[in-house]
C-alpha cells in the first residue's frame with residue numbers, strides 16, 4: 001500500500017479546508033466497512049473507499065447547483081453521474097502526479113466512477129460500504145442541515161435510496177438498524 005497513505009493525506013487536507021470537513025469520518029469508516037466486508041481488499045478498493053466523494057471538496061457551496069435545481073434533488077441522475085466521474089478524474093490526476101502504476105489508477109477510477117450506482121462486484125462492494133458508513137456517520141448532518149435546506153421528503157428519499165441500493169445481504173444486515181433509526185428520527 002504505497003499510494004493509499006498519500007491519497008489519505010491529500011483527501012484529508014482538501015476536505016479539512018472545505019465546508020465538508022465533517023465528511024472525513026465518513027471516509028475513514030467507509031474504509032473500515034469495506035474491510036469488514038472484504039478483509040483482503042486491495043489498494044485500489046481502499047483508495048476508492050477513502051476518496052469516493054472527492055468531488056464534494058471542490059464545490060463552492062454545500063449543495064451542487066445541479067442537485068439544487070433538480071426536482072430529484074440529490075438523486076438527480078445527471079448530478080450523480082457528474083459526482084462520480086468528477087471524483088474519479090481528480091484522483092486519477094493526483095495518482096498520475098505520484099507516478100502510480102496505470103493499473104492502480106485505472107482500477108481506482110473504475111471504482112469511483114460507479115460508486116453511487118454500482119455495477120460489477122467490486123463497484124457494488126464499494127457502494128455497500130459507502131451506504132453503511134453513510135447511515136453510521138451522515139445522519140445527524142442530514143437531520144440538522146439538509147432537512148432545512150431541501151425538506152424532509154427529499155431527505156427521506158435519500159435515506160431510502162441509500163438503503164435500497166445495497167447489494168449484499170451482509171451489508172444490508174449491518175445497515176438495517178441504522179437505517180431504521182434514521183427514518184424514525186426523521187419522522188419524530
Ligand SMILES: [Fe+2]
Pocket residue numbers: 026052053130134
Ligand atoms: Fe460517500
